[in-house]
Amino acid sequence: MEDCLAKKMEITVSEAEKRTGRNAMNMQETYTAYLIETRAVEPQSEGQCAPVDSLWRRYSEFELLRNYLSVTYPHIVVPPLPEKRADFVWHKLSADNMDPDFVERRRIGLENFLLRVASHPVLCQDKIFYSFLTQEGGWKEMVNETGFQLKADSRLKALNATFRVKNPDKRFTELKHYSDELQSVISHLLRVRARVADRLYGVYKVHGNYGRVFSEWSAIEKEMGDGLQSAGHHMDVYAASIDDILEEEEHYADQLKEYLFYAEALRAVCRKHELMQYDLEMAAQDLTSKKQQCEELATGTVRTFSLKGMTSKLFGQETPEQREAKIKVLEEQIQEGEEQLKSKNLEGRDFVKSAWADIERFKEQKNHDLKEALINYAVMQISMCKKGIQVWTNAKECFSKM
């Protein structure tokens, strides 16, 4: 962590701005651009602050960066981006991407993403990432020139491997299972939380109706009037207090959402392992079959059924020269295959080792972050209760004076 970028450079996503432009199909579109500001942390002379560099990026560029990182570092649990569209909303929140509250929360999420990447021991050293932060023009071309898209594994290939792999590392199988459970339980939690928030909003806001009635009623009462009026005022305060409370809770929901999306990143690493393992198994299988073929040709015994074998039986055996040639070719292929198998094995083992190291790092981070989030949630609840106690203590005093 000592060498990571986050220690050397202050990174913030400080602003969001609505822009209009033309998209790839030359149609007008509205999008939001985010201002990334960076500043070196090293102390300057005479207490001067280092100058701030800044550039604008839109969400799609963040997506491009993340895709690049996922493909280039498949053994790393790459931090996720904040959601593209507002999800798990409760009724008061807008599901509109242009809604200022959504944009604000997305700004925070994007900043969080950059900080996560910048504090990752491996990712922070990536040049493309550094350019993303510092080089406004020509960055897209730079990324595409790396040709990372070619390295990406096709979904179909990955799916196939998942079903057919015979001997994946048990730890990855367990991890995949865990990430499925994590995703399922956090989604469920977020959904119910949104409903709870909705209902809580209802309870508080209905109390706001007291204020007006009490006020009108107090006009016809002599002794009760003052008590009613002032109690009504406290009911208004109570009803208004829910807005801030729920806005703060939204940030808690965002913390959970990050780990919901992290589950997908975990799964991606597991998938990569399954793919590599499957590749390895296929290569081993291929090698075995070639060796067998070679043996059969050399000894003349046919152990496996093959069309070649049948046709040669029907149309006559091949000449010794033809056989020799075949054996030669096979022997070359076998040698190549064995080298490939060796290197695939090594690759596979390296992948498992480095992936597992990052997964351990991730686990620690996750446990720390989630525990902190839960503690924050408790702090929020405590604050809400204290506010409630204050309001109702005041109201009780007013009522008792009626």
Add this chain to the structure above:
Amino acid sequence: MINQYKFEDEPELRDLFITVDDPESHITAIETFITYRVVTKTSRGEFDSSEYEVRRRYQDFLWLKSKLEEAHPTLIIPPLPEKFIMKGMVERFSDEFIETRRKALHKFLNRIADHPTLTFNEDFKIFLTAQAWELSSHKKQGPGLLSRMGQTVRAVASSVRGGVKNRPEIFTEMNDYVEIFSQKINVLDKIAHRIYKEEREYFNEMKEYGPIHTLWSASEEDIADSLKGVASCINKCCKATEKRMAGLSENLLPILHEYVLYSDILMGVLKRRDQIQGELDCRVDALANKKTEKDLFSEEIGKLEDKVECANNALKADWDRWKQNMQCDMRSTFTNVAENNLHYYEECLATWESFLASQTVDLHVEEDS
């Protein structure tokens, strides 16, 4: 206990204690109905015994109320629960309906017992003490149906004249008050019901919220305890919210409903006073046109004038009493609501604070180790 009636006047001098309980279903060939047990304990001399237990049905309460209204047209007779609730899907004989009705009937009898005049009413005594067959036969006595109809016709006739033009200022003020009070209390009743509904919906969602955290803790190791802690807090707050709801439905809702009914009763009482006044005005107007026989009718006029004065005084006194009780009831009910909410938040606060304490202790332990 919240549903026990609160004493209004000198509690130390109370000598009549009434409870309504034990609803029982009766099925006959013609109908099905519920009876309630009415237990009376008293030290009063006029009562032959010191304890009575009788069974009464809703019809009997209706009878009592109409007898009281007849005997004291300008006194504020406490409200009876409605015949049936139209809104809401409460079935006529559902447990909830019966319990709500029982509490209201209990309140009704106790309010009468605490009323300085009504408590000594003869029909009230018979209601509390007579066995079923005694009550039936007593009900059959008294003004017949026809004479009661005659009264109504006269009442309607004189009400058309109003008795409004000679109405003393104070009763116009009362009328204005009741109009606005009625509006406001109806709105309050609706608000209270909405709050109850919203709290119930919140409770329903909370029931699901806690267990998810427990489920999550099953796939975690390091944070399993924190998750279980949060689950436990949420479940406790859920129970606390249930208590808060119960407080509303036991206290605020019945009181507001009672005063909604009271506002109709007040309108009725003011109308009846106007009618009595109207009878007098009617006779006076009629007499003004007759040149002779003034002396003959002066006695009748005198009697009517007495009647009006009695009615007015009775109403004025009872009005003041009603206002005082209303103020008292509202004060204690709303204070109780505030207390309920305070208890709710205090309980939730304690729960979360204890969770927080447990978490920060762990953190310190981790840092030290």
